Amino acid sequence: MEYFLLGVLAPILLNIVHLTIGIYVVIKHGNVYSIGFSGISFITKTIGLLFLTWIGVGFLDLNYKIYVPILTFFWFVTHIAEAFIIQHYLKKSK
Numbered sequence: 001m002e003y004f005l006l007g008v009l010a011p012i013l014l015n016i017v018h019l020t021i022g023i024y025v026v027i028k029h030g031n032v033y034s035i036g037f038s039g040i041s042f043i044t045k046t047i048g049l050l051f052l053t054w055i056g057v058g059f060l061d062l063n064y065k066i067y068v069p070i071l072t073f074f075w076f077v078t079h080i081a082e083a084f085i086i087q088h089y090l091k092k093s094k
Helices: 002-029 031-059 064-092
Strands: none
Touching: 002 031, 002 064, 031 064
């Protein structure tokens, strides 16, 4: 259950939060601010991924050979989905 909560749900929720804020920034402030938010988002998501890795491997002693690939796979897939959705809103707000 810990593998599912931290490896699947946590990165999905992290990227949903960033997606929601990113859509808000694009709609309310335009493309230039969105690019700035994307830079900040890269840093905060990296910190989140490192934190989730530490919690899973260092604190809960999950098997890193199972946990890290699950975590990075779902983080990457949701990150790509977020990029396409934000790109849609960027093109729409021109």
